[in-house]
Structure formats: C-alpha cells, structure tokens
Amino acid sequence: MRKINFVNNNYYHIYNRGVDRRQTFIDKKDYERFLLGLREFNNINVIGSLRKQELSSCNYRSSTPAPAQKLIDIFAYNLLPNHFHFIIKQLEDAGISKFMHRLSTSYTNYFNIRNKRSGSLFQGRFKAIHINSDEYLIWLSAYIHMNSEIHKIAKVENYPWSNYQEFLKLNNKENIVLDKFNKIEDYKKYCQDLIPVWQEKKEIQKFILE
Numbered sequence: 001m002r003k004i005n006f007v008n009n010n011y012y013h014i015y016n017r018g019v020d021r022r023q024t025f026i027d028k029k030d031y032e033r034f035l036l037g038l039r040e041f042n043n044i045n046v047i048g049s050l051r052k053q054e055l056s057s058c059n060y061r062s063s064t065p066a067p068a069q070k071l072i073d074i075f076a077y078n079l080l081p082n083h084f085h086f087i088i089k090q091l092e093d094a095g096i097s098k099f100m101h102r103l104s105t106s107y108t109n110y111f112n113i114r115n116k117r118s119g120s121l122f123q124g125r126f127k128a129i130h131i132n133s134d135e136y137l138i139w140l141s142a143y144i145h146m147n148s149e150i151h152k153i154a155k156v157e158n159y160p161w162s163n164y165q166e167f168l169k170l171n172n173k174e175n176i177v178l179d180k181f182n183k184i185e186d187y188k189k190y191c192q193d194l195i196p197v198w199q200e201k202k203e204i205q206k207f208i209l210e
Helices: 028-040 095-115 134-145 164-169 184-209
Strands: 011-017 072-080 083-090 127-130
Touching: 011 095, 011 134, 028 072, 028 095, 072 095, 072 134, 072 164, 083 095, 083 134, 134 164, 134 184, 164 184
Parallel strands: none
Antiparallel strands: 011 083, 011 127, 072 083
C-alpha cells in the first residue's frame, strides 16, 4: 500500500492485523493494556514505559487526565481478536505516525514478554486510508463499530472493546457523523441494516480465496 502523507485536521482509517493472522488480543488484560496505550501515548510529550502501571477495569480508559496537547483525535475504534480499526484525525505534524509507532512498539513488547515470544506481532506497518468525504466517514464509522457483529463475535451493545457506546453519547457538535442523522436511533438502524451486506461480502471473499 502506498505510503500516505498525513495532513492535519484530516480523518484517516488506520488498521492492522496480527502477523499470519495470529491472535493479538488473547484475554481481557490484553485489551485493557492496548486501550491504556491509546490514552497514554496520545501526547505531544514523550512518556516512559507503561509496564509499571497497574491495570484494572476501572482505569484503562481514564487512569490519567487527558494530555494538554494531543497528537491525534481518536474518533472511532474497535479491537477484535486478531485485528483493530481506528478512525483518527491528525492534530499535530506526523502525529499519526508518532502515535502508532509508540502504540505498536509498546504493545508488541508487552505481548512478547507476557507470552514468552519474540519478533513482530503485527503484519508490518499499519495501513492507512484517507477519508475524503462525509459519506465515507459515515459508512466507515458504521463498519468499524459493527465489526464484532460482522465477524459474529458479539452483539455490538455487549462488546466492550470499541467506543460505540461512548460515540453515541457525543452531542452533535462533537460528532459530525451523528449530526447527519435526525436522531441517534436513525444512525443505529443505518448501522444494523448494513451488517448482512458486509457479512455476505465476506462470505463471497472467503469462497473465492478458498
């Protein structure tokens, strides 16, 4: 995939999967550690290792105050057993590259130490696609949030490793996607209506690749 020159105040779809499609999140502690990294590494100032920080279900999203100057805004995310998806808006020059390097390096080190392994965990450098229209942003937000249902892992309302529930609570001034719908229920229906379309597409792709 061609390398992208990230532009400030633009949105990007960032994603990656485990090398050889291996599982990158094995249990709750792994998901929590990755989410802690989402928060702690989103800082224009370099921070140290997270290895000494205590992890618990009550602190992985809000253990420290938000940084005064962030590298990026994370608009949407979803963590699945062997891959992840983000929608990110860059705020500072090279912010996405700096953030993703910190996040992936730190999590790989954590995962390798915990599982007594070495080497790469993710499938090369993260992938990135520029989101160049409101229509694509809306569609992609739905795809990312519904991923646990698309892959038949869990119902979206019961899946704790995405920001779907927080996303729905944002007011329209903070959420340019929800601003395009008359009410939240319309967006939720839009998302649900697309699930069978995506599932059918994945089944066709699987059949062709086999």
